[in-house]
Amino acid sequence: METCEVTLAIRGETSPGEVFAVVGSCEALGSWSHQKAVTLHPVGDDKCRWTTTVTVPKGVVTSYRYFKGFFLESKSAGGPCQVIVNLWETHHRPRTMSPTGIEQQETDIDDGQFGLNDGINCVDSGWLTCQTEIRLRLHYSKKAPVSITKKKFKKSRFRCRLHRE
Numbered sequence: 001m002e003t004c005e006v007t008l009a010i011r012g013e014t015s016p017g018e019v020f021a022v023v024g025s026c027e028a029l030g031s032w033s034h035q036k037a038v039t040l041h042p043v044g045d046d047k048c049r050w051t052t053t054v055t056v057p058k059g060v061v062t063s064y065r066y067f068k069g070f071f072l073e074s075k076s077a078g079g080p081c082q083v084i085v086n087l088w089e090t091h092h093r094p095r096t097m098s099p100t101g102i103e104q105q106e107t108d109i110d111d112g113q114f115g116l117n118d119g120i121n122c123v124d125s126g127w128l129t130c131q132t133e134i135r136l137r138l139h140y141s142k143k144a145p146v147s148i149t150k151k152k153f154k155k156s157r158f159r160c161r162l163h164r165e
Contacts (some may be wrong), residue, residue, distance in 0.1 A: 002058040004099050004150055005106045009051045011042065012114030014043045017070055018086065020050045020114065024064030024094070027053045034129060039071060053106070056099060063094040066114055069126060085126025091117045 008022055021037040023030045030036030040050035056062050066089050072082040089095075095117055099107040115123035148154055 001060075002098065003055045004058045005053055006056050006097065006099050007051055007053045007063075007106055007108045008040070009043075009049060009110045010114050011049050011112060012068065013048060013067060016098065018068060019071065020066055020068055021071075021083075022052065022054075022064050022066050024062055026056050026060070026062045028056050029062065029064050034067070034085055035080050037067070040066075056097070059081065059098060059100060061096055061098045063096050065089045065091075065094045065109070067126060068114065069094045083129050085129060087115070087123045088126050089117065090113055091120065091122045 012020060014020065020040040021034075022040065023032055023034060023037040025032060029038060038052050038054055040052045043049045043051055053146065067085050068087040070084040070086070076080050076122055079125050095111060097107075097109055111117075113121075148156070148158075
């Protein structure tokens with residue numbers, strides 16, 4: 001199968017250590033696996049424009065989505081990196097491309113602002129990939145919403161810190 005090079009570009013801001021990545025339906029874009037996602041790199045000093053170049057099948061419709069997150073080094077040598085997905089594009093239909101690669105030229109695709117597709121901004125929080133999240137819901141009830149069952153902690157005082165996401 002013939003292939004061609006495509007440069008994907010997106011604009012958006014990140015926190016320190018955070019990057020944009022793209023994942024999609026072809027092998028070059030990780031076959032929808034966040035572990036195999038392709039990271040984008042900031043262009044210039046403003047760090048608001050991010051690009052990457054991938055080799056994709058020529059003339060084949062490829063679907064893809066961008067996400068923003070962290071790629072952490074593996075805890076074991078040679079193991080896969082840990083990916084934390086913070087924000088994910090959640091449009092009903094993913095972005096698509098079908099590059100023709102005329103005369104060995106590179107195709108440039110500027111996807112504009114992260115999360116904005118066909119004039120609709122649609123991003124959502126990511127999902128847990130390598131970490132654990134505990135959610136505690138407290139509400140009024142005749143029974144205590146939280147009970148401590150270990151005897152040695154029965155008379156202890158506990159503090160709970162809440163923060164808004």
